[in-house]
Amino acid sequence: MYSFRNDYSEGAHPKILEALVKYNLVQEDGYGEDSHSIKGKELIKTHLGSNDCNIHFIPGGTLTNLVAISSFLRPHEACIAPFTGHIATHETGAIEATGHKIIELQTDNGKITGDIIAPTLKDHHFEHMVKPKLVYISNPTEVGTVYSREELKDLYAFCQENDLLLYCDGARLGMALTLEANPLTLEDMASYTDAFFIGGAKVGALVGEALIISNDTLKSDMLYYIKQKGALLSKGRLLGVQFETLFTDDLYFELARHGNKLARLISNAFAEIGCEFFVDSPTNQVFPILKNSDIEELMKNYAFYVWKEIDEESSAVRLITSWATSEETVLKFIDDFKAIISK
Amino acid sequence: MYSFRNDYSEGAHPKILEALVKYNLVQEDGYGEDSHSIKGKELIKTHLGSNDCNIHFIPGGTLTNLVAISSFLRPHEACIAPFTGHIATHETGAIEATGHKIIELQTDNGKITGDIIAPTLKDHHFEHMVKPKLVYISNPTEVGTVYSREELKDLYAFCQENDLLLYCDGARLGMALTLEANPLTLEDMASYTDAFFIGGAKVGALVGEALIISNDTLKSDMLYYIKQKGALLSKGRLLGVQFETLFTDDLYFELARHGNKLARLISNAFAEIGCEFFVDSPTNQVFPILKNSDIEELMKNYAFYVWKEIDEESSAVRLITSWATSEETVLKFIDDFKAIISK
Amino acid sequence: MYSFRNDYSEGAHPKILEALVKYNLVQEDGYGEDSHSIKGKELIKTHLGSNDCNIHFIPGGTLTNLVAISSFLRPHEACIAPFTGHIATHETGAIEATGHKIIELQTDNGKITGDIIAPTLKDHHFEHMVKPKLVYISNPTEVGTVYSREELKDLYAFCQENDLLLYCDGARLGMALTLEANPLTLEDMASYTDAFFIGGAKVGALVGEALIISNDTLKSDMLYYIKQKGALLSKGRLLGVQFETLFTDDLYFELARHGNKLARLISNAFAEIGCEFFVDSPTNQVFPILKNSDIEELMKNYAFYVWKEIDEESSAVRLITSWATSEETVLKFIDDFKAIISK
């Protein structure tokens, strides 16, 4: 039984474990002041161009989102997010628990634009309503789609014009940065958002996100917020060593590219057979629409989620590949699927 | 330069890293449903006697405290804690940030008793004041002292009589469980508290605390709270593997005992020389009072914190030993100190 | 210039001021323990049938909503509300500020039903999502529609079956209780909700809402919550005297009925002329669709809100009548309108 359920089924990329073992008994300062955290941040900064950013390592995406958003906003300010956004759906109300409303906007493909946001700004015009202040996006989105550099730039310009902060959840950011058709870089991310994070856990780390803040007004006292929310590890080296390794020799990008590549193998093969897709995702999540009977067969040897019922006979499923998925496994999966449908 | 500053200067015990490497590429379910988390919990349960407990692994002590306390209390209910308690001093107001007041009580040695608590209960008698509901203690305390089984039992009885919950922060719990003079067990902890946690990071883990809830009324929906506060790791295996390893062959207790033993070497040697102590700590924190000039000399080769100014010429320092400290290092430190004072 | 903008443009019904003057210099206990608060609650209880309810007077609807909802819910539990609900739109995120998400549901007429709620319950099935726990409705709704006894009974039955609390915002409750076509009573409200409030400010009081809790599990420690949120007036007599007066000789119902009656005068007259309505409201809010040019003319002598643009030439407006509106004023308004359209 092989699982395509998610990209966190395995542990860490072996180079990360090697580094953890290598430096294990060297004494280091705690709370993110260890040499590896310092080095990891330096390595990331080389990708950010001239942007003067603050970087903080935080163990977990939900934790990063809630630390960032609750520190960026005053009590009456609200987030705007696509209704599919992770903070709106799958973080158990973590943002509201810090006191802030999420205004959820409709969207077809997990992405939002200035045009989608504008009516909300017009509506929220006085003190009986929350004040929209931060736009939350994910790149890739929760359904695998990506913002291009132009889209991001436009959205950021819209936010700037409307006194909104733009914050990007990058749980799978690597996958958006390694698409040939989408020449988006970390430097773009730093240039066209106020803050974003680079997720580690889905790109080879055991745990850890790098929160990157480019907007100067958001930088002060961040360590207080991180500590207050329980997000400051005593052994910060655990996060430091991982990001140091991921950003040495572009390992992070290599792992993300691998996940994307294997997903393309699947989507191309399925498309060739005539399969349709629930969403057209270029990243490591694939959403083919399959016959329920075929799904049942496939599930005898593969684990994955049924994403959405399409009609009585078919459903969209979600298949996720990662740095840890082998090409061999994917090719076998494709063959197995072909065998099932040709029965 | 060797650091006695804290017990989290090194990484993990080598057996933990071995296990992480060994199981690294085996696919596991996420969010704490992996086989290692399940096994780790089973191993811990063997120490809890007949107590029917829920166990949750959480990455960090502050995070564990805030998840537990904010889920146990209704909005108007308050914590009682010694003024030296970690939640009262060094968690950046994490508990208040979830909405709850901490009523701080005076104490000489970091410990509180029913007698110390009673006047507070008498005072807080009506709806214009918060309602004291949970007593927070640490064992060992922040100054290295410990609650004996009898003391814990008495405090728990007091709490039961007064409709108070007893919660114990066990960041260094192992050190309180491995003192010959204090036959306290995990079973006692489960029997005489409503909830407590076993801290991993100071006893050989990279990160991770095991929150153990024995009071049935506190168990429901805990995963919701854990997720909402950002404390649910996607790769829960990281915590599972560590606790599985720590509770295999009593490694956890062995490591804690080692830390205590080396601290005794220091305190006995210093006492023999005539040194006095700021607090009489039986665990792995030692607080000798030294001449400032001697401190200055010692700091040329050793790192440690000056804890408190005693008078113009002397200060109490804090020395911490751990599983990673070697006996050799400690003996050399003692010799070096003797050499300094005999100059 | 006469204003139909809202039902709180005037002060209090004269009988309330008379009572305030009459009892002004009698010493009373503070914080709701005065004789008038006690009497006011007794009078309200005579309307609640056999329901054993707790009653609390609170100054303001938003304050009542946030006190009630934040005390009823545990941190991970969420409200369900129609997207037009007052807490969802016009309370500046007051509920989220206490930590709880509002799940907003689509509805045509401001009302929700079990059928509308059911899919949300199915979706929210695990700990990565908030747990829906309380259904918020308003009666009348924010667009003037009402829940009938049967509708309320059915919704309550649905809530009971699904372990949901039903809470009703009664800012204008009197108007829903005094419609001939809708034989709904306060006893029904207490029987078919877990808690609701009777709004005073829109039915003749200066300020004040009566929160009524029939569900036993929600009653404990309410005074703590009320005090903590700043909702416990030292001179509770201000609220007590008002509710005592409103519930003496059914003044509350008489005032509400008057508001409804005058609104019917308007809506019937407008309908006769052929006017259409944005919403079919039987209560004291009327939403006729008028030509923009007629609106402009009317606004020379009357104040009211333009509610929604319908097309380039016409808009829905909102006209509100109250206990303080005279029949004479309304008849003149109708005549003036007829004169305008017949030009």
Added chain:
Amino acid sequence: MYSFRNDYSEGAHPKILEALVKYNLVQEDGYGEDSHSIKGKELIKTHLGSNDCNIHFIPGGTLTNLVAISSFLRPHEACIAPFTGHIATHETGAIEATGHKIIELQTDNGKITGDIIAPTLKDHHFEHMVKPKLVYISNPTEVGTVYSREELKDLYAFCQENDLLLYCDGARLGMALTLEANPLTLEDMASYTDAFFIGGAKVGALVGEALIISNDTLKSDMLYYIKQKGALLSKGRLLGVQFETLFTDDLYFELARHGNKLARLISNAFAEIGCEFFVDSPTNQVFPILKNSDIEELMKNYAFYVWKEIDEESSAVRLITSWATSEETVLKFIDDFKAIISK
């Protein structure tokens, strides 16, 4: 039975009720935009000198404190307050419920100074601790003592030097402004604090506090916070009319002076007899130490609180006078007391 329990036992000063009656049926805008609120603010501003202040009327002292403090602070920032401060003791954790720790400082007489605060600032030096940001004082304090102009000026200078905000709870502010020996003015209050409030309920109003903000950085978006916390009354006229009346012909000061004067009658008479006092309060709270047997006798005809047990035979009691207390009543009380002790 006459009650000296507090200064909110009666309703409003008759002039306030007269004004409420007079303007009752005039239509006004809601939410504080009525002509009386505007006029009331203008009248208050004439007392503030050249200070450019924002003024908001809020129904209740706890509500005012929590609105102000939670809007002034970022999440990791804390209040400093004397341990006797109202927010620290008798507001049911209202401030902590908004997420902020209160650091409680010891003091003999309810007042704090820069010297008392300084050690706390030194201690709180890094991100593992809350960041002290706002100093909360009450004037008069909860035990009736007052800050002089010089003391306030010094404290404000200390705050300015240390990047702290100074906020003053003025529940009984009038009593501190009408002492011959203490030439403190509203202009001083505006000059030497960042924000403060003028309490109405204890100086003749039914309900209502005027929050006055002189620090420009604290002014923005206050109406959002006020609405979010449920503190924005629809019939804002209720508050407006009262402050308009209180600040017409200096009624507010006259009422406060009266309360102080009658308290002096009591304290002078008791002192003459040889009575000692628990606190030396120059305002309308008096704390004589009486024999328990005399207290028992007095309580047959007068209601008041026993404040603190002094020894087995005597206790301090609290007697409060107000605008509504008559000189006749006070003289009779003094006579009755003399009769009791001369038995």
